[in-house]
Amino acid sequence: MARLVMIPLFCVLVASCATDDGKSLLVAEGDEALSCAELHQAYKDSKTLGENAPARRRWLAQLIDKNQCGPLNTTSMRFGMQIIFD
Numbered sequence: 582m583a584r585l586v587m588i589p590l591f592c593v594l595v596a597s598c599a600t601d602d603g604k605s606l607l608v609a610e611g612d613e614a615l616s617c618a619e620l621h622q623a624y625k626d627s628k629t630l631g632e633n634a635p636a637r638r639r640w641l642a643q644l645i646d647k648n649q650c651g652p653l654n655t656t657s658m659r660f661g662m663q664i665i666f667d
Contacts (some may be wrong), residue, residue, distance in 0.1 A: 607637040617650035 607630070615623065620641055627637040 607633055608640055612640070612644060615644070617645070617648060620645050620648065620650055 612620075612623075624638060624641045624645065627634050627641060630637055
């Protein structure tokens with residue numbers, strides 16, 4: 582009788598451990614609250630993580646995509662001149 586209870590319990594336990602939510606171990610607390618500029622900076626800084634960098638960069642890329650953050654705006658200056666002859 583005890584085996585009949587233990588077998589389904591074991592199967593449920595194994596199934597719950599096998600569930601993958603898609604997040605890596607390099608998910609930092611508060612990543613979801615970062616602004617677009619902070620996400621881009623964290624993405625650039627993740628290069629220093631060595632072998633763990635690809636997992637962190639994938640997570641940050643998902644957040645950048647989820648938050649619809651485009652590429653960082655770069656400051657550009659345009660100077661125009663208009664000459665009108667009457």
